[in-house]
Each structure stands twice: as structure tokens, then as C-alpha cells.
Amino acid sequence: MRLCRKGGITPPLQDEAMTNIPADIKHEIEKLVKDLSYHCYRYYVLDSPVISDSEYDRQYRHLKELEEKYDYVLPDSPTQRVGAPPLDKLEKVQHTEPMLSLDNAFSHDEVREFDARVRRFLKSDEDVEYTVEPKYDGLAMELTYKNGILYKASTRGDGYVGEDVTVNIKTIKAVPLKIEDVDIPEEIDIRGEVYMDIREFEALNREREREGEPAFANPRNAAAGSIRQLDSSITAKRKLHLACYGIGAVRGIKFQSQWEFTKWLEKARFPLPVLMKLVKGMDSVINVIKEIEEKRKDFSFEADGAVIKVNDFGLQKALGIKTREPRWATAYKFPAHQGTTRINEIIASVGRTGTITPVAFLEPVRIGGVTVSRSTLHNWDEIERKDIRIGDTVVVERAGDVIPHVVAVMMEHRTGKEKQFTPPDECPVCGSAVERDEGGVAFRCIGLNCPAQVQQRIGHYASRAAMDIEGLGEKNVERLYSRGLVKHFVDIYKLKKNELLELPRYAEKSAQNLIDAIEKSKQTTLARFLYSLGIVHVGEYAAKLLARNFKDLEDLYHVKAERIIEIKQMGEKITGSVSHFFNDPGNLHTLKTLTSMGLNISNPDYETGSSEKRPFEGMTFVVTGTMPKSRKEVEELIESMGGHAAGSVSKSTNYLVLGEDPGSKLQKAQSLGIKTISYDELMIMIKGEDRLF
Numbered sequence: 001m002r003l004c005r006k007g008g009i010t011p012p013l014q015d016e017a018m019t020n021i022p023a024d025i026k027h028e029i030e031k032l033v034k035d036l037s038y039h040c041y042r043y044y045v046l047d048s049p050v051i052s053d054s055e056y057d058r059q060y061r062h063l064k065e066l067e068e069k070y071d072y073v074l075p076d077s078p079t080q081r082v083g084a085p086p087l088d089k090l091e092k093v094q095h096t097e098p099m100l101s102l103d104n105a106f107s108h109d110e111v112r113e114f115d116a117r118v119r120r121f122l123k124s125d126e127d128v129e130y131t132v133e134p135k136y137d138g139l140a141m142e143l144t145y146k147n148g149i150l151y152k153a154s155t156r157g158d159g160y161v162g163e164d165v166t167v168n169i170k171t172i173k174a175v176p177l178k179i180e181d182v183d184i185p186e187e188i189d190i191r192g193e194v195y196m197d198i199r200e201f202e203a204l205n206r207e208r209e210r211e212g213e214p215a216f217a218n219p220r221n222a223a224a225g226s227i228r229q230l231d232s233s234i235t236a237k238r239k240l241h242l243a244c245y246g247i248g249a250v251r252g253i254k255f256q257s258q259w260e261f262t263k264w265l266e267k268a269r270f271p272l273p274v275l276m277k278l279v280k281g282m283d284s285v286i287n288v289i290k291e292i293e294e295k296r297k298d299f300s301f302e303a304d305g306a307v308i309k310v311n312d313f314g315l316q317k318a319l320g321i322k323t324r325e326p327r328w329a330t331a332y333k334f335p336a337h338q339g340t341t342r343i344n345e346i347i348a349s350v351g352r353t354g355t356i357t358p359v360a361f362l363e364p365v366r367i368g369g370v371t372v373s374r375s376t377l378h379n380w381d382e383i384e385r386k387d388i389r390i391g392d393t394v395v396v397e398r399a400g401d402v403i404p405h406v407v408a409v410m411m412e413h414r415t416g417k418e419k420q421f422t423p424p425d426e427c428p429v430c431g432s433a434v435e436r437d438e439g440g441v442a443f444r445c446i447g448l449n450c451p452a453q454v455q456q457r458i459g460h461y462a463s464r465a466a467m468d469i470e471g472l473g474e475k476n477v478e479r480l481y482s483r484g485l486v487k488h489f490v491d492i493y494k495l496k497k498n499e500l501l502e503l504p505r506y507a508e509k510s511a512q513n514l515i516d517a518i519e520k521s522k523q524t525t526l527a528r529f530l531y532s533l534g535i536v537h538v539g540e541y542a543a544k545l546l547a548r549n550f551k552d553l554e555d556l557y558h559v560k561a562e563r564i565i566e567i568k569q570m571g572e573k574i575t576g577s578v579s580h581f582f583n584d585p586g587n588l589h590t591l592k593t594l595t596s597m598g599l600n601i602s603n604p605d606y607e608t609g610s611s612e613k614r615p616f617e618g619m620t621f622v623v624t625g626t627m628p629k630s631r632k633e634v635e636e637l638i639e640s641m642g643g644h645a646a647g648s649v650s651k652s653t654n655y656l657v658l659g660e661d662p663g664s665k666l667q668k669a670q671s672l673g674i675k676t677i678s679y680d681e682l683m684i685m686i687k688g689e690d691r692l693f
């Protein structure tokens with residue numbers, strides 16, 4: 001896997017005219033950007049790299065060094081894919097051409113009816129040319145390129161207005177930041193589907209379950225949740241893909257047909273849907289649909305149908321749109337993956353935070369090429385609503401959803417011998433009491449030392465997004481736990497190589513690897529560490545927010561709820577949970593033990609400019625005259641404190657910072673009654689030695 005750099009603040013893109021760097025360096029940077037973009041394309045679109053990962057990384061690092069040294073960053077540089085500072089909200093974007101939806105056909109006959117309608121409309125007896133491709137179950141996107149450079153990416157939204165997700169889209173490596181190798185239009189809107197592979201979705205859900213966060217119901221929701229993140233460094237971790245299938249507004253190039261446009265996309269290095277075909281006549285269309293349906297089980301992604309489009313753009317125009325759907329396209333929907341089977345058993349499964357989830361064990365049944373033997377029943381409200389009992393014959397579905405779920409009980413199969421499954425009074429693993437969540441539907445085991453919870457807490461602590469200790473997966477945690485070697489994550493740091501060697505399946509090398517991985521993980525960040533602790537409701541994002549607002553771990557000790565709730569986006573539940581955690585003497589003792597074991601927790605996320613530390617928020621300054629530092633430096637300082645540094649004095653100016661020989665700005669400020677301050681007074685305001693406001 002190629003390096004995916006996270007976080008980091010993107011430097012401002014340089015206007016070429018402003019930069020004054022040696023021509024050979026400029027040339028080298030341009031060549032590196034071009035080469036690396038090509039290698040990205042080979043790797044992520046063609047799946048056929050021509051250089052090794054380490055060579056790619058070497059060139060990437062070299063480019064990054066040059067960019068930093070010369071402050072020269074091209075807009076299509078691969079370093080621009082790393083994510084940008086988090087946003088407060090996603091801005092709205094109006095689509096130039098509305099993004100439509102598709103009419104559905106639920107059988108081959110209905111596809112034939114669609115063709116008949118097309119020909120009736122065109123008053124034609126001849127076979128029509130169609131393109132056919134899978135219908136990806138993801139989220140529709142529009143990517144706007146201006147003069148070949150990716151300018152904006154937006155979600156479909158309501159079809160007319162979507163949300164700006166440009167920084168997030170850039171983290172998808174297969175998305176070209178620049179159009180290459182083809183005629184470049186002045187402006188073009190390219191449409192496609194952002195989706196998540198099934199395996200990636202399952203891994204993500206496993207991780208979420210471990211951390212006590214709700215699982216995504218299907219890959220589509222996971223893709224939507226990932227692309228609509230305010231923090232693009234989270235999107236960057238989610239391994240999203242794009243398949244491009246459509247065109248919106250365009251200026252400066254003309255295409256005759258869907259197929260011609262697709263060929264252009266392909267040449268321009270855009271990722272396309274798999275198995276896309278151009279065919280003539282309905283029999284061929286049906287054959288392609290059958291082929292897609294047959295191969296669907298091997299797809300790495302969820303496809304819920306096939307899309308059939310009239311190929312010729314002239315004919316598309318003639319056919320036009322009816323309300324919100326074009327007459328020139330339809331979506332053939334695959335029948336839902338359903339099966340009937342029997343519930344043999346229902347068990348109460350205990351999660352990391354003690355949440356108890358009912359899980360149905362089914363008589364194995366094949367649905368859509370996959371054997372299904374388990375299904376989550378989500379919670380007891382769901383069991384009650386559907387009246388699900390042990391021994392029931394049920395309809396199970398894997399539609400868009402990869403995790404199978406029970407659709408309904410087949411009441412006609414009831415014999416009267418079925419057994420209801422009531423919530424347990426005590427934890428099935430440790431026997432502790434079970435409590436119902438306040439107002440919620442969840443039941444929770446309150447046993448702090450419940451082995452099910454403890455093992456999952458340790459696993460969570462070591463997981464990739466947390467302390468990232470390679471070799472401490474679920475199975476190994478279970479082994480170390482059952483031998484009494486690791487009863488708490490603090491014990492991880494006490495592990496000795498010779499202890500490991502006494503266990504089955506550990507040899508010299510694997511034992512050493514684990515010890516090394518543990519040692520390596522000691523260098524970590526506050527955001528990771530907070531996430532690792534498994535504080536209820538604190539997922540990756542909340543951990544990051546905390547790290548941005550607290551200088552270091554000690555800063556959180558005994559924290560008052562009032563301080564957390566002040567942080568923008570922090571809700572009451574997280575606040576309560578975090579302050580409770582950091583005021584618990586046992587937890588504080590654990591944290592002190594951990595830090596004494598050589599953990600080195602840095603905090604690159606800490607923002608000196610976070611809300612309460614941004615004293616100039618909402619204030620406008622104008623800097624004029626000669627002062628000890630250059631005007632630019634003073635303005636940067638003001639901006640770093642949250643202020644706005646304007647170029648000229650107006651009614652909205654709060655302070656004029658006055659150096660020597662100020663000139664006309666002073667007169668203007670005086671005429672408008674604006675307060676003037678000296679450089680020294682500005683410094684006092686910044687350092688807070690005195691309160692001027």
C-alpha cells in the first residue's frame with residue numbers, strides 16, 4: 001500500500017508569477033509531480049504499477065522536501081491529497097446541470113419495455129445503440145475540472161444543490177487531480193459514484209464495533225459517511241473508490257456519444273465502471289445484463305443493478321427528461337438477495353463497552369453466492385417489533401446490506417414451540433448485572449472486569465487506528481489474556497520475550513517482532529492515545545477534537561465538563577463521558593502508570609488557535625507604517641490569533657496598528673473614529689500581559 005500521508009496543513013498554493021525559484025528546481029518539481037501522478041494512476045486505476053512502493057515513497061519524499069524548501073506547490077501535486085485542516089461545515093454547491101435519478105426496471109421484460117418506449121419516442125424501428133454497465137451502490141458525485149485541474153467536487157444532494165467535498169475527494173488516489181493525455185476542455189463536470197469495497201467496509205465495521213461506535217448498515221452508508229467528513233484525514237483512511245459514468249455541463253469540447261466520452265475518460269486516466277459495453281439492440285443488452293449479474297458475486301463492491309443508456313448524445317437530447325429522470329436511461333435492479341432459514345439459537349454478545357447485542361445463529365443458507373449462518377438482530381426493540389423467536393423460520397436478506405438481516409418471521413411456519421428471547425438479567429460472560437441504557441434501547445453489562453469487555457478493550461487499544469501494535473489482533477489478545485499475561489492494556493508493556501516464547505505459536509522471530517512493535521508504538525500522538533483508551537463515545541474524530549484543544553494528557557486530568565462543552569461540536573454525551581473518565585482516580589492511576597512506562601505522547605494536533613485561545617476571532621486589523629517586523633509577519637501573527645488582517649481601513653476595522661510614517665491610513669482611521677494601537681500594544685494584546693479589550 002502506498003503512503004497515504006495524514007493530517008498536515010496544506011501550504012497555500014503558489015502563484016507561479018510570484019515565485020522566484022531556480023528554473024531547474026521548478027522543472028524538477030514539475031517532473032516529479034507528473035511522474036508521481038502517472039505512477040498513482042498505474043497503481044490505483046490500472047492496478048499495474050511499474051515502480052516499487054519504496055521508489056514511489058522516495059520520490060514522494062523528495063518532492064515534499066523541494067516543495068517545502070522552495071514554497072512551490074502545484075495544484076495537482078500528490079502532496080495535495082493528504083487532507084486539509086478540518087472544516088466547520090460543508091459548503092453548498094449548486095450543480096450547473098441538475099443531477100438526475102434513474103427510472104427502474106425490475107425484470108428483463110421491463111427493460112424491453114424501456115427500449116420500446118425509446119423507439120416509439122424516436123419513431124424508429126431500428127435497433128438502438130446502448131451502453132450497459134453495473135450500477136454501483138455508492139454516492140453520486142460531480143467533479144468539476146477547470147482547464148484540466150480538479151477545481152471542485154460535490155455530492156449529488158437533492159440533485160440541484162450538493163455539498164462541497166473537494167478536500168475529501170482529493171484523498172481518493174484514483175481521482176486525477178489533473179486531466180492528462182487528452183484535449184483539455186475549459187470546464188467539464190464529470191460524474192461518478194464514490195463507493196467502498198465490501199472487504200474494506202467489513203473491516204471498518206469490525207473496527208467500529210471494537211471501539212463501541214455504531215456499525216454502518218451497508219457499504220453505501222459507509223461511503224457516504226466517509227466522503228461527508230469534516231475532517232479529511234479521516235476520509236483519507238477510508239479507502240474509497242470512484243467509478244466515472246457521466247457528464248454534466250461542459251465547455252470547450254464536444255462529444256457525440258456516451259461511448260466516445262467514456263473513451264476520453266479512459267484516456268484521461270479516470271477510473272471507469274467494470275464490464276462496460278457498447279451494444280446494439282435489446283437481445284445484446286439483456287446478454288450484458290446477464291453477464292453482469294453472473295459476475296456480480298466476484299465484484300469487490302456492491303452493485304445493485306445495471307444501467308442502460310442510449311449511446312448517442314443527439315438521441316439523448318431528443319428523448320429529454322421526464323420530471324427528474326431521463327427518458328434515455330434506465331436502471332435494471334437485481335432481485336434482492338433473500339433466503340429463508342431457521343433461527344437455531346439467539347445469543348447475547350457482549351461488546352467492548354459492555355453493550356449487549358442479540359445475534360441469531362441460523363441454519364446455514366446460501367444467499368447470493370455467500371453462506372449466511374449469523375445475523376445481527378440489532379437490539380431487543382427490533383426483536384419485539386418483528387416478534388422474532390428461537391426456532392422461527394425467517395426471511396433473511398442481503399440486499400444492499402452486506403451484513404445479513406432478518407426481514408420478517410414466516411408466521412405460517414410457527415408451531416408454538418418457538419421460544420422468546422428476553423434480555424439477560426446478568427452478563428452471559430461474567431455474570432455481572434445488566435442495565436438498560438438511559439432512555440436507550442441498549443442493554444449493558446456493568447462488570448468492569450468482564451473478560452469479554454476486557455479482551456476487546458485490549459484489542460481496541462492495540463488496533464491500527466489506535467496504538468497500532470502489529471501482531472496484537474483478536475486471536476493473540478485472547479491467547480495472552482487466557483494465559484494471564486495481559487489482563488489490562490497496561491500489561492502489554494510488561495511482556496517479556498521469554499514469556500512469549502513459552503507460548504505455543506511464538507517463535508524467536510514472531511516474539512521479537514511483537515516486542516519491537518510494542519516498543520515502536522510507544523511513540524504516539526495524543527489523538528491516537530485518547531482514542532485507544534476506549535472512552536465511551538470517543539471515536540477517532542472526538543479524540544482528534546480533544547487533542548486539538550488540550551495541550552497534553554496532563555491538561556485533561558481532572559478536567560471540568562464546562563471546559564469540554566465549550567469545544568465546538570462536542571455534545572453533552574461525550575462531554576459527560578470524558579470528564580467522568582478523567583476524574584476517576586482509578587483511570588488517572590492507569591494513565592500515570594502508562595506514561596511511566598515510557599510512552600512518549602506528542603500532540604501535533606494541538607491548535608494554539610483553538611476557540612478560547614483565538615483572542616482576535618472576529619476582529620479586523622489594518623497594519624501600516626514601519627515597525628520592528630515586516631508588515632507580512634505582523635499580519636500573519638494577527639491571523640494566527642484568529643484575527644483578520646485587511647489591506648485598507650473601513651468601518652469594519654477594529655484596530656489600526658501604527659508603525660512609523662503611517663501615511664493616509666491614519667487619517668482615514670481617525671475620520672472613522674477607529675482605535676489606533678502601537679506595535680508594542682499589539683504584542684501586549686497577544687501575550688495577554690495586560691487587558692486592553
Ligand code: IVH
Nearest residue numbers: 100101102134135136139140193245307326
Ligand atoms: S448514470 C441520469 N450510471 O444511480 C442519471 N448512475 O438511480 C445518470 N449510479 O444518482 C446516472 N451507478 O448515483 C449512472 N453506472 C451508473 C451508475 C449510476 C450508480 C447511481 C447514481 C445515480 C443513481 C440513479
